[in-house]
Each structure stands twice: as C-alpha cells, then as structure tokens.
Amino acid sequence: MSFISMKKNDAPIIEIENLKVYFPFHQHVLTGLFQRGKEYIRAVDGVSFSIKRGETFGLVGESGSGKTTLGRALTLMVKPTSGKILLDGENILEGDIKQHEKEVRKKIQMVFQDPFSSLNPRKTVKHAIGVALERQFRKGKKEIEQKIAELSELTGLHPSTMLKYPHELSGGQRQRVVIARALAGEPEFLIADEPVSKLDLSIKAQIINLFSDLRKKMGLTMMFIAHDLRMAKHVSHTIAVMYHGHLMEMAESRELFRNPIHPYTRALLEAIPTLNPEYRKRSGNQEIKVQEVSLINPPMGCRYLKSCLIARRECEDAPVPFVKAGEGHWVACHRAQ
Numbered sequence: 001m002s003f004i005s006m007k008k009n010d011a012p013i014i015e016i017e018n019l020k021v022y023f024p025f026h027q028h029v030l031t032g033l034f035q036r037g038k039e040y041i042r043a044v045d046g047v048s049f050s051i052k053r054g055e056t057f058g059l060v061g062e063s064g065s066g067k068t069t070l071g072r073a074l075t076l077m078v079k080p081t082s083g084k085i086l087l088d089g090e091n092i093l094e095g096d097i098k099q100h101e102k103e104v105r106k107k108i109q110m111v112f113q114d115p116f117s118s119l120n121p122r123k124t125v126k127h128a129i130g131v132a133l134e135r136q137f138r139k140g141k142k143e144i145e146q147k148i149a150e151l152s153e154l155t156g157l158h159p160s161t162m163l164k165y166p167h168e169l170s171g172g173q174r175q176r177v178v179i180a181r182a183l184a185g186e187p188e189f190l191i192a193d194e195p196v197s198k199l200d201l202s203i204k205a206q207i208i209n210l211f212s213d214l215r216k217k218m219g220l221t222m223m224f225i226a227h228d229l230r231m232a233k234h235v236s237h238t239i240a241v242m243y244h245g246h247l248m249e250m251a252e253s254r255e256l257f258r259n260p261i262h263p264y265t266r267a268l269l270e271a272i273p274t275l276n277p278e279y280r281k282r283s284g285n286q287e288i289k290v291q292e293v294s295l296i297n298p299p300m301g302c303r304y305l306k307s308c309l310i311a312r313r314e315c316e317d318a319p320v321p322f323v324k325a326g327e328g329h330w331v332a333c334h335r336a337q
Helices: 029-034 067-074 097-107 125-136 141-154 159-163 171-183 201-218 229-235 253-258 263-270 277-283 313-317
Strands: 012-025 039-052 056-060 082-087 108-111 189-193 221-226 238-243 246-252 323-326 329-331
Touching (some): 012 221, 039 246, 067 221, 125 171, 171 201, 201 221
Antiparallel strands (some): 012 039
C-alpha cells in the first residue's frame, strides 16, 4: 500500500487568500423573516496563508477563534462567503463546484475532536474502515480486508479491535480508528481538529507521536488545530495564532516560541504552566484575561484591542495589516511596524 506522494515540494498544496466565512445571525425567527439588513457572525474574516507540501501547519486559538470553521471551510463542509482556496493551484470556490467537491474528498480528510460521536455505535471498527475504503476503491473483499489490516497496523490498532464496537474501545483506540478511516482514501492533506483534547494526558502523547509518524511514513501534509501552543509545537513546522476570526501572528514553530511579537501570542505563552523557576518568575504564569469581542459588530481596528495592555489610538481606528516581521514571520500589530 503506497502512500508517499511523488509531487514536488516547491509549490504549496493549500493557499488561502482573504478567506471569509460569515454566518447569518437572527436573535428571533421573525427577525430573519422581516429584517432587511441581515447581521452576520464573522467567524473567519479575511485570513490568508499557504501550507507547503509535506509540512504540518499548526493553527492555534481559544474557543470561538474560528479555527474549526476555517478547517471545515477547507473541506467545503462549510461554504465560504468570499475569498480563495487554492488546492494544488486551482481555486476550488470557482468553476465546477461538484467536481471540486469530489477532488476535495479525494485529497483532503478531517479528523474531528470527539472520536465517539464520529463513529456509528452500531457498526464494528472493521465496518467503519471498510466502508471508507469501498467509497474510494473498487476492490474485492480480499483486497479490502488486506487494506484494513494495513491501516490497522499503521495506526497501532490490534487486529482484535476490528471486530469491536465503539463503546468497547478506549478514547485513544477510538481516535486511532477515526484516523485509520480518514487515511483509507489515501489523502494528501489531513486536517486534525483538536484530536487529543478529549483524551487522557498519557494517551495524548501517543496520538501526537502517531500523527508525526504518519506524516513521515505517508508523505502527508497536515493542519493541526489546537488551543494549546505546547501541543502544536510538538508536531508543527509553522504555527499561526488565530483570535476572533483574524490571524494575529504566524511563524516557524521555534521562532514563534523564541520571538513572539503579538501581545496575544505572548499572553498565550505566558499562560503555559512551567517548572522552570526563572521563566515562572518572569512570566508569572498569568491566566489569559480576554474581554468579549462582538463578531457581529467587531471593532474597526485590532480584534485584541480590549484585552491588549499596549494598545494605542491607531489600534482602535485603523485596520491592522498582516505584515512581515522577519524571515517567515508575520504579525498583525501596529506596535510591530
């Protein structure tokens, strides 16, 4: 079963340009029927970045930042309002949408946060993986079973697991099943949406290591969505920090930890518990105190304005461009310019 992609690494597999995902907002059902000017929740509001083939791109943010919506938009599970999504150089938001959806299903798969709700409780593990294989390959029963065995070994599942039902598995085993099912179609790009957030601490490290191993063995490109910067650092080559629909900062993983520029990124890092007494004394391990920001009527300037300790007048009045702050390092902050 060959997984390694033979495509060149010089071109991005995914490019996003000024992507926006808005959802209609109605406080009351009658409002939606009679109100002329609709209001929208700006879940993703003008995001741009690219992902190199073969790398893991970490997308980090707190709940409500828009990171899951962004991931779903890449799979076309959520319809973007505007912008571009280029998959291998082709804009999948224009032209023959049905053909694009077919191409996306073939090339992109997503692993969701809750493995239990992702599986049919009445079907065995073998059935779950087998159905995914049958959708992609017109093979005989013997070949399908061989592929199931290969995926089982690849994801660290014991052969006896194949005849079990989801409720008979641990959280870590269920997530391995979901990963195996996502890999059944041999995708090129895998999106993992907080895949370890519901797992015990001891199991988290195992699943994180599994993702790293799979990327190397299969030549995968990955987007790893998380709310924990430490978790993202372990698997990501590049990390982007998202806050209320906007990207705040993006850099190579080590660079982001070594030289955080945006106040929000620094707040996230300072909130990380550490055993290092010097860093603990310096940072105080402060909890992040974030004031609510309306995604219906967001501020003209920086989304982090109300929580920022170094904000100035232009942060309130002027849109904040996403500018280059160094080699491979981008930030949306007036104080960084």
